[in-house]
Amino acid sequence: MSKTSVSRLARELKQFLAAQQEDDLIVAAAPKAAAMVSSAKTEEKQAPQVLFQQPVETQTTSKIAHSGDTLTIEFRRPASVHSAPILQEDSSMMTKSQKETALKELAEKIKNCSRCPLGSTRLNAVPGEGNVNADLMFVGEGPGFDEDRQGRPFVGRAGQLLDKMIVAMGLTREQVYIANIAKCHPMIDPSNPDKHGNDRAPNADEIACCRKYLEEQISIICPKYIVALGGVSAKALIADAKSLGALRGKFYDLHLDQVTLPRKVQILATFHPAALLRNPGWKKDAWLDLQMVMDKLGLKGARK
Numbered sequence: 635m636s637k638t639s640v641s642r643l644a645r646e647l648k649q650f651l652a653a654q655q656e657d658d659l660i661v662a663a664a665p666k667a668a669a670m671v672s673s674a675k676t677e678e679k680q681a682p683q684v685l686f687q688q689p690v691e692t693q694t695t696s697k698i699a700h701s702g703d704t705l706t707i708e709f710r711r712p713a714s715v716h717s718a719p720i721l722q723e724d725s726s727m728m729t730k731s732q733k734e735t736a737l738k739e740l741a742e743k744i745k746n747c748s749r750c751p752l753g754s755t756r757l758n759a760v761p762g763e764g765n766v767n768a769d770l771m772f773v774g775e776g777p778g779f780d781e782d783r784q785g786r787p788f789v790g791r792a793g794q795l796l797d798k799m800i801v802a803m804g805l806t807r808e809q810v811y812i813a814n815i816a817k818c819h820p821m822i823d824p825s826n827p828d829k830h831g832n833d834r835a836p837n838a839d840e841i842a843c844c845r846k847y848l849e850e851q852i853s854i855i856c857p858k859y860i861v862a863l864g865g866v867s868a869k870a871l872i873a874d875a876k877s878l879g880a881l882r883g884k885f886y887d888l889h890l891d892q893v894t895l896p897r898k899v900q901i902l903a904t905f906h907p908a909a910l911l912r913n914p915g916w917k918k919d920a921w922l923d924l925q926m927v928m929d930k931l932g933l934k935g936a937r938k
């Protein structure tokens with residue numbers, strides 16, 4: 635390849651790279667480019683091949699240079715550019731009254747829903763409740779016996795413990811939003827809704843059917859942080875099949891399937907209050923989890 639050809643190729647590649655606006659491509663780095671030029675030298679008529687690689691984060695910016703027969707091409711993403719979709723902070727947040735209206739309409743849809751078999755055995759659907767402008771949202775698995783009767787989330791014994799956990803964080807139930815993955819009561823024996831101890835976690839089909847309601851709810855409220863209560867909730871929202879023990883202890887960026895969030899929402903997994911009632915020894919670990927959220931929210935008593 636002549637020096638003129640190398641210059642032309644460099645020019646064309648510069649134009650091509652500029653057109654990409656540094657989105658997510660990396661063109662062959664120096665060693666590969668040099669090898670391509672060397673190969674092209676013996677096959678003048680063969681069109682130059684350009685290899686695309688997965689982007690990497692680096693401080694290096696785009697650079698094209700040639701020296702003799704060696705064409706060096708570097709095109710790298712600046713470290714500040716993230717591969718995840720960029721969420722515009724608060725750019726399309728609803729007003730309080732818009733949120734209230736949207737959640738009311740959503741609750742009506744849920745109350746009339748029969749997308750999965752739980753719709754035919756529930757006494758009351760349980761959409762969720764709380765502060766529509768909450769920075770913190772708790773998401774459990776599904777309503778139980780008491781919730782089915784009252785149409786409200788976390789009002790039984792587990793709910794009383796959740797209330798205590800919220801107060802220990804320096805908040806009130808009215809300051810947060812509380813919901814479940816499934817909005818209707820999953821029962822072990824649906825033919826006997828009056829039986830105590832008949833609760834179960836929602837199965838994968840029920841979660842998939844009901845997911846759109848929770849996603850819509852999260853996008854309307856758009857809290858800064860979500861605490862997933864229990865393994866079923868954590869796995870569904872973090873989209874990871876790992877055990878609760880493996881998911882705990884770190885924040886994850888929330889990515890929803892069906893709606894776009896107007897700002898970044900992070901999620902942390904901890905134990906379900908019902909599990910804490912059965913295993914009081916886990917409360918210490920649950921408290922450590924909640925302190926991580928308190929730290930993020932700037933609440934007093936957070937562990938530094």
Ligand code: SF4
Pocket residue numbers: 744747748749750751752753754759816817818840843844847
């Ligand atoms: S659990 Fe969800 S999807 Fe199933 S009937 Fe109730 S609201 Fe509809």
